[in-house]
Amino acid sequence: MFEFLKKDILILSRNRTELAILITMPFILIAILGFALRGIWSTESEAIDMTVGIVSDDHEQEGLTAFYQEVDKLELPQEEKQSLKAVASKTAPFTLLRDMLGTDEVSDMVTTVEMTESEAKQALEDEEIAAIVTLPANFTYKSLLKMYIDQGKGSAIQLTVEEKGSIEASIIENLINSFTENLNFESAISNVTKGQYQDSAQPMEQLGGTTTVLANETTITAMQYYTIGMAVMFALYVASMIASEAYVEKKQHVFDRIILSGKSSFAYLTSKLISTTSIVMIQLFILFVLSSIIFQTFNQTSLVFWLGMLLISFLLATCIGAFGSLLTAITLRINSYHINNVFSGGITSIFAFLGGSFFPITQLPSMIQVIGEWTPNGAALAAYVEWMQGSAFTDIISTLIKLIGIAVIVFMISMVVFPKRRSLS
Amino acid sequence: MLETELLQKKFKDQLAVDGINFYMEKGESIGLLGPNGAGKSTTISMISSLIKPTTGDIRLNGKSVVKNPQLIREVLGVVPQEIALYEELSAYENLKFFGRIYKLRGKELEKKIHSVLNLVGLQERQKDLVKNYSGGMQRRINIAVALLHEPEILIMDEPTVGIDPQSRSYILDMVRQLNEERGMTVLYTSHYMEEVEKLCDRIYIMDHGKIIASGTKEELKSVLSNEETILVDMNPISKELMQTLEEDDEIIQVNEIDKGMKLIVPKGSNKLTSIFHQTEAFGVQVTNVNVQVPTLEDVFLHLTGRTLRD
Numbered sequence: 001m002f003e004f005l006k007k008d009i010l011i012l013s014r015n016r017t018e019l020a021i022l023i024t025m026p027f028i029l030i031a032i033l034g035f036a037l038r039g040i041w042s043t044e045s046e047a048i049d050m051t052v053g054i055v056s057d058d059h060e061q062e063g064l065t066a067f068y069q070e071v072d073k074l075e076l077p078q079e080e081k082q083s084l085k086a087v088a089s090k091t092a093p094f095t096l097l098r099d100m101l102g103t104d105e106v107s108d109m110v111t112t113v114e115m116t117e118s119e120a121k122q123a124l125e126d127e128e129i130a131a132i133v134t135l136p137a138n139f140t141y142k143s144l145l146k147m148y149i150d151q152g153k154g155s156a157i158q159l160t161v162e163e164k165g166s167i168e169a170s171i172i173e174n175l176i177n178s179f180t181e182n183l184n185f186e187s188a189i190s191n192v193t194k195g196q197y198q199d200s201a202q203p204m205e206q207l208g209g210t211t212t213v214l215a216n217e218t219t220i221t222a223m224q225y226y227t228i229g230m231a232v233m234f235a236l237y238v239a240s241m242i243a244s245e246a247y248v249e250k251k252q253h254v255f256d257r258i259i260l261s262g263k264s265s266f267a268y269l270t271s272k273l274i275s276t277t278s279i280v281m282i283q284l285f286i287l288f289v290l291s292s293i294i295f296q297t298f299n300q301t302s303l304v305f306w307l308g309m310l311l312i313s314f315l316l317a318t319c320i321g322a323f324g325s326l327l328t329a330i331t332l333r334i335n336s337y338h339i340n341n342v343f344s345g346g347i348t349s350i351f352a353f354l355g356g357s358f359f360p361i362t363q364l365p366s367m368i369q370v371i372g373e374w375t376p377n378g379a380a381l382a383a384y385v386e387w388m389q390g391s392a393f394t395d396i397i398s399t400l401i402k403l404i405g406i407a408v409i410v411f412m413i414s415m416v417v418f419p420k421r422r423s424l425s
Numbered sequence: 426m427l428e429t430e431l432l433q434k435k436f437k438d439q440l441a442v443d444g445i446n447f448y449m450e451k452g453e454s455i456g457l458l459g460p461n462g463a464g465k466s467t468t469i470s471m472i473s474s475l476i477k478p479t480t481g482d483i484r485l486n487g488k489s490v491v492k493n494p495q496l497i498r499e500v501l502g503v504v505p506q507e508i509a510l511y512e513e514l515s516a517y518e519n520l521k522f523f524g525r526i527y528k529l530r531g532k533e534l535e536k537k538i539h540s541v542l543n544l545v546g547l548q549e550r551q552k553d554l555v556k557n558y559s560g561g562m563q564r565r566i567n568i569a570v571a572l573l574h575e576p577e578i579l580i581m582d583e584p585t586v587g588i589d590p591q592s593r594s595y596i597l598d599m600v601r602q603l604n605e606e607r608g609m610t611v612l613y614t615s616h617y618m619e620e621v622e623k624l625c626d627r628i629y630i631m632d633h634g635k636i637i638a639s640g641t642k643e644e645l646k647s648v649l650s651n652e653e654t655i656l657v658d659m660n661p662i663s664k665e666l667m668q669t670l671e672e673d674d675e676i677i678q679v680n681e682i683d684k685g686m687k688l689i690v691p692k693g694s695n696k697l698t699s700i701f702h703q704t705e706a707f708g709v710q711v712t713n714v715n716v717q718v719p720t721l722e723d724v725f726l727h728l729t730g731r732t733l734r735d
Contacts (some may be wrong), residue, residue, distance in 0.1 A: 003526060007518075256505065261526040262498050
């Protein structure tokens with residue numbers, strides 16, 4: 001079988017048009033889509049890394065003491081007063097804000113530095129920080145007074161940004177707004193319950209939006225997604241390319257020579273499977289390596305990670321190899337290369353769309369998602385993405401089995417379709 | 426060595442080969458002649474086991490090839506009419522690929538590649554891509570691939586179509602060498618009568634799927650042993666004149682050729698005077714006259730009513 005593979009690789013290496021389709025075009029599309037759609041991939045948390053200056057004119061302990069004094073003046077049972085003081089001590093706004101900004105999820109994106117007002121202004125001007133969060137004088141006292149006794153106007157956190165509307169400004173603004181709303185919500189509950197305030201040890205967990213973004217999974221970048229998406233799409237072209245070669249072999253009677261050498265039709269079909277599989281493996285290797293070198297797409301150095309990628313690539317390649325055999329069988333059966341044009345011109349694009357090469361299939365109706373997951377490129381893309389997000393091998397095994405299943409079924413069909421030796425000429 | 430028995434092939438309703446009997450002895454060189462559509466290529470495809478006969482059998486040393494195609498494949502080299510090569514590969518790469526699928530390996534393969542390249546005279550150009558070769562060179566490599574595994578029987582289907590006289594002469598000499606010096610059994614089909622006359626010990630003539638004549642060159646020519654051929658060059662070529670001559674009972678056949686007409690007449694019939702009278706009557710000027718003994722071409726014409734290139 002090696003002689004067939006060597007011959008196919010030699011012929012392919014001398015065909016500039018085919019090489020352009022298999023390597024150059026996907027690489028150009030990876031670059032275009034990876035860069036152009038980078039902005040709409042909100043899950044790219046690693047792209048957000050900002051420093052925020054915290055300027056505090058507030059003295060928390062003094063504020064708390066002043067608040068306790070106000071509580072003592074209230075006409076409430078002593079027990080309720082103690083309860084209110086205890087809750088207030090646990091929910092001092094500045095501490096809560098620090099806790100929120102210090103959580104793992106937020107600190108992955110936002111680094112806080114406490115500084116004076118002048119230092120902060122200078123740092124913002126020098127673009128060393130993305131925003132200044134200023135806590136005004138008596139922030140703790142006024143906030144607690146408004147929150148728990150409903151006296152005064154409360155106190156507002158001041159946010160200063162260099163560029164309104166930038167991603168960084170929007171994120172910190174969102175964080176502070178969520179924090180404030182959450183505090184207001186809790187204080188409202190407190191007012192309703194009149195001192196029967198529930199001890200909220202983890203109030204920050206309700207800080208909406210960001211929780212989803214900062215899940216435990218490693219997120220993947222647009223460049224990574226489209227490297228995989230385009231690679232699995234353009235890998236499909238190898239199947240029609242190999243089948244077209246089979247048509248030329250038949251037309252030029254080279255196929256007869258192969259049969260006369262004593263090779264069985266099964267051996268011939270298997271050679272097409274092996275050639276397609278190997279060429280897809282080479283194609284994927286080149287695309288992944290080029291993308292890694294030029295766009296730093298895959299920075300993983302773990303052997304396990306690359307072994308997983310190798311396994312998924314091999315199963316995808318085998319699956320496409322089976323499609324190469326099927327197209328070869330149909331081509332020889334109907335004695336026409338048109339099926340290959342239909343496959344490369346239409347079916348590949350449909351598979352690419354259904355399989356998620358252009359955008360994630362989670363945005364499509366569930367019925368289409370199910371179909372997409374049964375395309376070789378769609379199944380492989382799902383496995384790659386899960387694996388790159390750090391999923392365990394057991395999480396992708398069902399997808400891998402699906403790829404094996406598709407490969408076996410398609411190859412068996414190709415054996416049935418392949419014309420018997422005596423009806424070839 | 427190889428024989429066919431009532432070999433027949435039908436494609437749907439069309440009978441391509443109609444019950445032919447045919448044999449080849451070891452070391453013989455056999456010519457298969459016939460116009461386009463006579464059934465030669467179908468016969469060759471059946472003999473080489475590429476298509477299955479509808480009825481009949483092919484036997485190699487008494488054993489059925491139809492039942493066991495591998496028998497003939499092991500001893501057969503086929504030179505198809507088409508250039509059955511990978512154009513994007515060099516001659517050497519083609520030979521290496523086909524050698525490997527014939528299970529040749531290592532030094533043995535290199536030795537045989539070297540040997541066939543020498544035989545076809547393309548040692549110097551072996552690294553060039555086939556697509557960059559002239560038609561004659563492509564034909565020579567086409568033959569070299571068929572010889573790589575040293576077959577006992579070589580089937581050549583019109584191996585000199587569309588090439589220059591020099592390459593054609595080279596190929597004919599090579600085939601003769603393979604047959605005479607290496608004892609290779611050759612089945613040769615061609616449109617060129619002179620090639621078959623030059624190379625073949627025995628000849629089969631096919632038309633409409635049947636073998637209509639067979640034998641040595643002499644045996645075939647004896648079909649017309651009592652006739653002679655008159656070639657008349659004339660100006661202008663007059664179809665009316667030819668029709669009139671055809672009505673003459675003593676003239677066996679009249680056919681138009683390049684510059685005039687060819688007539689087959691009984692030997693010693695002295696028809697020249699009559700022919701000159703007729704040409705004069707039709708106002709046709711005779712520019713040349715040649716009386717000769719019948720050739721194989723004449724035999725073919727006599728048997729089929731058409732020339733080989735029709």
